Amino acid sequence: MSRFLFVTLPLAGHINPPAAVARVLAEHGHEVAWSGSESRLRPWLGPDAVVYSTGMRLFRGQPDTGFTAVKSLWESFIVPFTRFTLPSVEKAVRDYRPDVVVTDQHALAGGLVAQRHDLPWATFCTSTIELGEPFRGLPLVDGWIRGHVSGLSAEAGLPGGTDPRFSPYLVIAFTSAFFLGDRLFPDHYAMVGPALSARPTAVSFPWERLDPARRHVLVTVGTMADDVAMDFYGRAVQALRPLGDRVQAIVIAPADLPDTPEHIVAMARVPQLELMPHMDAVVCHAGLNTVSEALSCGVPLVVAPHTRDQPINGAQVVRIGAGVRLHFHRASPDSLRAAVLALLDDAEYRAAAGRVRDSFAAAGGAPAAAARLEQLAAS
Amino acid sequence: MTAEPARDGPAQERLLADMIALLRKVTGEDERWAAEITASTRLERDLYLDSLEMAALCDLARETYGDQVDLAAFVSGLDIDQIIGLTVGELAAQVAAAQGLARPDRAQAAR
Numbered sequence: 253m254s255r256f257l258f259v260t261l262p263l264a265g266h267i268n269p270p271a272a273v274a275r276v277l278a279e280h281g282h283e284v285a286w287s288g289s290e291s292r293l294r295p296w297l298g299p300d301a302v303v304y305s306t307g308m309r310l311f312r313g314q315p316d317t318g319f320t321a322v323k324s325l326w327e328s329f330i331v332p333f334t335r336f337t338l339p340s341v342e343k344a345v346r347d348y349r350p351d352v353v354v355t356d357q358h359a360l361a362g363g364l365v366a367q368r369h370d371l372p373w374a375t376f377c378t379s380t381i382e383l384g385e386p387f388r389g390l391p392l393v394d395g396w397i398r399g400h401v402s403g404l405s406a407e408a409g410l411p412g413g414t415d416p417r418f419s420p421y422l423v424i425a426f427t428s429a430f431f432l433g434d435r436l437f438p439d440h441y442a443m444v445g446p447a448l449s450a451r452p453t454a455v456s457f458p459w460e461r462l463d464p465a466r467r468h469v470l471v472t473v474g475t476m477a478d479d480v481a482m483d484f485y486g487r488a489v490q491a492l493r494p495l496g497d498r499v500q501a502i503v504i505a506p507a508d509l510p511d512t513p514e515h516i517v518a519m520a521r522v523p524q525l526e527l528m529p530h531m532d533a534v535v536c537h538a539g540l541n542t543v544s545e546a547l548s549c550g551v552p553l554v555v556a557p558h559t560r561d562q563p564i565n566g567a568q569v570v571r572i573g574a575g576v577r578l579h580f581h582r583a584s585p586d587s588l589r590a591a592v593l594a595l596l597d598d599a600e601y602r603a604a605a606g607r608v609r610d611s612f613a614a615a616g617g618a619p620a621a622a623a624r625l626e627q628l629a630a631s
Numbered sequence: 632m633t634a635e636p637a638r639d640g641p642a643q644e645r646l647l648a649d650m651i652a653l654l655r656k657v658t659g660e661d662e663r664w665a666a667e668i669t670a671s672t673r674l675e676r677d678l679y680l681d682s683l684e685m686a687a688l689c690d691l692a693r694e695t696y697g698d699q700v701d702l703a704a705f706v707s708g709l710d711i712d713q714i715i716g717l718t719v720g721e722l723a724a725q726v727a728a729a730q731g732l733a734r735p736d737r738a739q740a741a742r
Contacts, residue, residue, distance in 0.1 A: 317675070317679060317681070318675040318679075318680075318681060318682070318715075319675060319711055319714045319715045320675060320676060320715050322711065323711055323712075323715065386682065389703070389707050390706070390707055390709075390714070391707065392708070392709060392710040392711070393710065393711045393714065396710060396711050557681070563681055563682055563683065567683065577683075579658070579679070579681065579684075580679075581679040582658065582659075582660065582679065
């Protein structure tokens with residue numbers, strides 16, 4: 253039996269997949285400990301999990317898009333977060349003595365500390381931003397990011413060390429090769445599909461309000477700055493307002509949406525995973541979690557990417573034919589309505605979404621990720 | 632729908648108007664949106680132009696002006712702050728430079 257240390261980011265979308273994989277490892281008799289924000293991890297992992305706390309460092313939902321968002325992701329989050337967590341990840345490795353370190357791609361301290369101790373380590377890609385290579389054609393932007401990474405490596409006492417975003421042992425991505433366009437990846441890359449698991453706290457939902465005679469549309473932009481989200485939700489409600497005879501919509505809005513008609517249910521929190529099989533279409537920001545959850549159920553999407561890896565995910569949805577892409581800021585109520593009706597009326601979108609669902613199922617999910625980690629520990 | 636090049640204006644102004652027309656095409660926006668755009672309007676922070684629209688703009692510029700206008704090559708030589716601050720006027724200046732009308736002074740100064 254082996255000991256695994258999981259190094260995490262304090263963001264829900266980045267905790268869900270490792271939590272699902274750790275559960276499988278524990279079922280197989282392995283030991284798992286965690287490095288991360290205890291207040292974020294504890295609700296997901298329960299009272300018995302071993303957590304080496306890094307303390308909390310906030311990264312708020314930011315309104316930035318495009319390269320402004322890339323810049324703030326690195327300068328305001330990844331770089332200071334790596335410096336902030338390096339001592340506590342070091343302490344966790346010394347105290348816990350893991351056989352394998354498993355680290356989020358952007359929790360760079362995990363890969364750095366593993367290299368210091370000459371331990372095998374695995375990278376978890378919980379977003380598509382690095383796999384999508386969005387800066388391949390922009391050498392100065394790519395070089396700017398590499399400069400941050402090599403600077404942090406040098407600070408950690410590893411000048412010229414391996415890029416801590418990409419383990420040379422094992423890179424596990426929570427999507428399928430089919431979704432990413434069947435690109436060829438090296439053998440040590442495992443595309444295992446989404447590792448979905450229910451949210452830690454049960455959320456109730458008025459199931460009796462779902463009318464089986466109407467089609468169902470879920471609208472969500474995930475965790476985003478409230479004013480940016482509410483502007484989009486306002487346009488989505490306008491888009492759906494005239495469709496009450498055939499559509500019921502669930503809008504996951506952080507604040508009250510004024511003047512919503514009977515067929516639009518606005519709630520701050522819903523059991524999204526449980527709702528998904530009942531949906532006919534999803535309108536979202538193309539965050540990897542929501543896209544994966546929808547496609548896992550074969551539900552087509554209207555994607556309005558806002559920032560970071562969302563344009564990459566949205567482009568894949570469109571390429572596969574599983575949805576329609578609109579501009580997050582400029583999508584009008586009319587264009588949103590036309591996109592939703594296209595998904596509801598044209599069975600091709602649902603068929604394409606079903607092909608992604610099949611690729612996810614074949615990729616193996618959390619058990620496949622656990623098997624690759626077991627192989628690494630045994631090698 | 633496409634703005635006719637103003638034949639009597641200075642070449643730079645005509646190229647700016649043409650660039651705004653190209654932006655309307657790739658975004659599908661209306662005249663009211665285009666009327667707000669000036670040479671100093673930033674593509675990302677003011678117009679929310681995303682990467683796909685930027686790629687479409689580069690393609691459209693090449694179709695419109697010919698292969699010597701390679702905006703994608705120009706952008707590939709920019710660093711992250713230059714891309715964040717990239718303006719409509721700088722792109723028009725690139726077209727002007729490619730056509731031998733003028734040196735792209737703004738873009739050069741930003742380097």
